[in-house]
Amino acid sequence: MTGHENYLVRKISTFVDLSVHELKYLSDLQSSPIRVKKGREIVHEGQAGQSAYIIHEGWACSFKLLPDGGRQIITFPIPGDCVGLRSILLRTSDHSFSALTDSLVSRIQAARMKDLFNELPRLGAAILWAASRDEAMVVEHLVSIGRRNAMERTAHFLLELNDRLQLVGLASNHSFACPLNQYVLADALGLSTIHVNRVLRLLRERGLVTLKNQMVVIQDMAGMKALAGYVNRDDDEQIEQ
Amino acid sequence: MTGHENYLVRKISTFVDLSVHELKYLSDLQSSPIRVKKGREIVHEGQAGQSAYIIHEGWACSFKLLPDGGRQIITFPIPGDCVGLRSILLRTSDHSFSALTDSLVSRIQAARMKDLFNELPRLGAAILWAASRDEAMVVEHLVSIGRRNAMERTAHFLLELNDRLQLVGLASNHSFACPLNQYVLADALGLSTIHVNRVLRLLRERGLVTLKNQMVVIQDMAGMKALAGYVNRDDDEQIEQ
DNA sequence: CGGGAGCTTGATGGACCTCAATCCCTGTGG
DNA sequence: CCACAGGGATTGAGGTCCATCAAGCTCCCG
Numbered sequence: 412m413t414g415h416e417n418y419l420v421r422k423i424s425t426f427v428d429l430s431v432h433e434l435k436y437l438s439d440l441q442s443s444p445i446r447v448k449k450g451r452e453i454v455h456e457g458q459a460g461q462s463a464y465i466i467h468e469g470w471a472c473s474f475k476l477l478p479d480g481g482r483q484i485i486t487f488p489i490p491g492d493c494v495g496l497r498s499i500l501l502r503t504s505d506h507s508f509s510a511l512t513d514s515l516v517s518r519i520q521a522a523r524m525k526d527l528f529n530e531l532p533r534l535g536a537a538i539l540w541a542a543s544r545d546e547a548m549v550v551e552h553l554v555s556i557g558r559r560n561a562m563e564r565t566a567h568f569l570l571e572l573n574d575r576l577q578l579v580g581l582a583s584n585h586s587f588a589c590p591l592n593q594y595v596l597a598d599a600l601g602l603s604t605i606h607v608n609r610v611l612r613l614l615r616e617r618g619l620v621t622l623k624n625q626m627v628v629i630q631d632m633a634g635m636k637a638l639a640g641y642v643n644r645d646d647d648e649q650i651e652q
Numbered sequence: 653m654t655g656h657e658n659y660l661v662r663k664i665s666t667f668v669d670l671s672v673h674e675l676k677y678l679s680d681l682q683s684s685p686i687r688v689k690k691g692r693e694i695v696h697e698g699q700a701g702q703s704a705y706i707i708h709e710g711w712a713c714s715f716k717l718l719p720d721g722g723r724q725i726i727t728f729p730i731p732g733d734c735v736g737l738r739s740i741l742l743r744t745s746d747h748s749f750s751a752l753t754d755s756l757v758s759r760i761q762a763a764r765m766k767d768l769f770n771e772l773p774r775l776g777a778a779i780l781w782a783a784s785r786d787e788a789m790v791v792e793h794l795v796s797i798g799r800r801n802a803m804e805r806t807a808h809f810l811l812e813l814n815d816r817l818q819l820v821g822l823a824s825n826h827s828f829a830c831p832l833n834q835y836v837l838a839d840a841l842g843l844s845t846i847h848v849n850r851v852l853r854l855l856r857e858r859g860l861v862t863l864k865n866q867m868v869v870i871q872d873m874a875g876m877k878a879l880a881g882y883v884n885r886d887d888d889e890q891i892e893q
Numbered sequence: 894c895g896g897g898a899g900c901t902t903g904a905t906g907g908a909c910c911t912c913a914a915t916c917c918c919t920g921t922g923g
Numbered sequence: 924c925c926a927c928a929g930g931g932a933t934t935g936a937g938g939t940c941c942a943t944c945a946a947g948c949t950c951c952c953g
Contacts, residue, residue, distance in 0.1 A: 475791070477795070477799055477800070477881055478881045479881075482799075483795040483798040485791055485794060497784045497787060497788060500777065500780055500781045501785065501885075503885075505791060505792075506791060528773070529773065532769070539741055540741045543742050547738065547742065547746040549787075549791060549794065550790060551716075551746075553724065553794045553797065554716045554724040554726075556794065557724040557797045557841075557842030558722045559718070560940075560941095561940080592898085592899060593899075601798030601799060602942090603942050603943075604899095605901085605902090605941090605942075605944095606940090606941055606942070608900065608901060609901090611900095612901085612902095640720075801909095802909070833931065833932090834932070835931080843909075843910090846933085846934090847909055849933060849934085850909095853934095
């Protein structure tokens with residue numbers, strides 16, 4: 412990795428202070444990144460290639476397709492995120508993922524990842540910590556879709572995104588660049604595009620949040636959190652092991 | 653553990669053949685199980701006690717509560733399942749879980765679990781494999797709620813349950829004992845109780861599946877799979893490490 | 894200037910929710 | 924033995940949220 416910030420290191424550092432050796436190892440792991448064009452599929456559901464990926468630049472999306480052509484987006488991996496860790500243990504990937512924007516990613520072979528866990532268990536734990544955090548967000552997403560209405564759900568989603576991006580320094584307190592269009596949002600939120608549009612208008616009219624020109628601005632943070640029933644995770648504590 | 657089948661061992665054995673030593677370790681881990689009465693909460697959301705639990709007997713449910721009193725059930729842990737693994741890394745639990753029926757569980761302290769990963773990494777990997785499988789099901793659940801209608805969703809849920817129970821020998825090919833009532837089902841499927849009732853009636857009338865007297869009987873497996881768009885996972889391959 | 898991607902708005906209908914009531918079964922206490 | 928309560932299942936009526944269909948808009952880019 413040369414010339415740009417390492418988001419994964421930044422994220423992990425909020426959990427555990429890495430040693431020089433661990434930093435080196437992590438750096439080597441990311442030494443030959445691949446460019447992926449917007450819209451390109453990186454892993455196909457059911458694919459057996461046992462690899463994980465680290466995202467350096469750009470946004471991705473992980474999703475499943477249904478027989479009727481519908482698509483449900485599970486999550487939007489952003490810089491610093493690892494994807495496909497599960498496929499290392501499960502032999503096949505349980506869902507697809509593709510690049511939403513032009514991206515830069517590193518591929519980690521399953522064997523390499525297993526070595527990491529053997530040789531640097533503390534670093535391995537840190538990666539699992541990050542993965543667990545993501546899992547928790549999938550759960551929260553499930554709750555949103557199951558029990559929140561369209562407006563609460565949308566608000567919750569944007570707040571969560573804001574928090575995730577802040578963790579890697581890609582969001583200020585109340586705003587962030589966001590390449591998601593309304594079609595993509597709809598597939599993530601389990602809504603129709605048209606309804607997403609109406610909900611965004613309502614949120615804008617109520618002075619809560621705006622999404623314009625690829626930019627999300629949360630104008631009333633308190634109002635948003637109240638609407639969405641949003642609670643922050645606060646696991647900024649250091650690992651004790 | 654005395655006198656009853658060990659479901660966790662049974663499940664893990666489909667993934668990797670355990671050594672005598674590993675079996676012994678696993679057995680020790682489960683040496684002093686706790687009885688939990690039906691309805692009793694085992695872990696509360698946000699609770700900091702870093703422990704995981706292995707379920708030996710009974711059904712549990714993991715869920716999140718919303719400010720408005722709503723509840724979304726994430727999954728129903730069954731015998732052989734580990735719950736709360738995430739809370740070991742995240743410091744606090746991201747959701748609650750409670751016993752749906754009178755249950756028997758073993759509590760595993762975080763430190764003990766970490767030792768396990770250090771001392772018997774192969775066994776650790778097997779536990780992570782099982783956990784990954786569960787995560788994949790949460791994702792599938794998310795897809796269901798986001799993109800499948802009530803009937804498809806219900807059918808899919810019952811098929812998944814059937815597969816999970818078969819893995820530990822608690823289901824025959826097409827039927828299983830099921831302590832879930834319609835209220836609980838509704839909270840899992842993101843539906844109202846009343847609608848669950850109507851959907852179950854439709855499924856029954858179409859000769860697809862019946863749920864009566866705590867017993868699920870899948871009468872038309874092909875029809876169910878077609879309706880739900882259900883695909884089996886097939887990771888019966890052995891670990892190669 | 895044309896075309897396409899994305900956004901916006903209106904009208905209509907359907908899937909599912911809410912409220913309300915009834916019924917069945919089982920357990921419990923008099 | 925019967926009355927009664929309570930959990931659970933069932934059914935109906937009416938309303939709401941959101942999907943679908945249809946159309947027009949803006950902006951950007953070739």
